[in-house]
Structures are given as structure tokens and as C-alpha cells.
Amino acid sequence: SCVGFVWNLKDLLGERVRTYGIPDSGDSAYSRLAVLVSPLANGKLDSKIAPLKKAKNPDIPAAWIRQVATVTRSTDRQGHVLSGQPQQIDVWVAREWSQTDDEWAASVFNHAISY
Numbered sequence: 001s002c003v004g005f006v007w008n009l010k011d012l013l014g015e016r017v018r019t020y021g022i023p024d025s026g027d028s029a030y031s032r033l034a035v036l037v038s039p040l041a042n043g044k045l046d047s048k049i050a051p052l053k054k055a056k057n058p059d060i061p062a063a064w065i066r067q068v069a070t071v072t073r074s075t076d077r078q079g080h081v082l083s084g085q086p087q088q089i090d091v092w093v094a095r096e097w098s099q100t101d102d103e104w105a106a107s108v109f110n111h112a113i114s115y
Contacts, residue, residue, distance in 0.1 A: 006019065010087065018112070019091070021108045023089055025086065091112075093107055
């Protein structure tokens with residue numbers, strides 16, 4: 001994800017990397033998996049793990065347990081998950097309510113090249 005990419009740049013290059021703009025979402029999820037447990041006709045339990053698309057509920061109405069697990073590739077060297085932790089921004093560039101995406105991106109770029 002983009003969040004993981006930026007974190008890796010900052011981790012590997014340290015002070016040589018400067019970030020501009022606004023903080024990211026902190027969501028470094030690589031995938032979300034649905035874990036489902038439901039009863040079978042013979043009385044035994046069945047389980048299924050499948051990718052969860054667009055945060056919709058899995059299409060298994062008889063599931064007793066529905067749990068969504070997030071899989072991430074963004075960890076520090078000790079293996080601690082970094083998801084949910086937005087990157088610190090070096091130079092805050094606020095977005096004005098009237099700016100289009102392109103106008104705001106140009107504003108961020110102008111801040112970066114004028115540093």
C-alpha cells in the first residue's frame with residue numbers, strides 16, 4: 001500500500017525523506033479476509049476463509065461466526081504491525097475546500113520544490 005511504501009522510505013532513508021501534505025489514513029492493510037464458521041447439515045462445523053471484497057458481508061447467511069482479519073505487509077523490524085498509525089508529515093500543506101485534486105497536488109508540489 002502507499003502507506004507502507006512511505007513508511008519504508010522514511011525507515012530506510014531517515015532524514016533524507018521529507019513528506020508534504022496531510023497525514024495519510026494509516027490504513028496499511030494489504031487485504032481483508034473473512035473468516036466464517038457455520039454448521040453443516042450433518043451437525044459438524046465448517047469454516048471458510050476468503051477475501052472480503054468492498055467491505056461487504058460474506059454471502060453465507062447461516063454463519064455462526066463472522067470475523068474480518070486484516071493482513072498487512074507494513075511492519076517494523078521487530079514485526080510490530082504499523083496499520084492504524086498515520087505517518088508524521090514534515091511540512092503540512094492544508095487543502096482548501098475549493099481546490100480540485102490536481103490543484104491541491106500542484107500546491108503540495110510547489111511547497112516541496114521551494115524548500
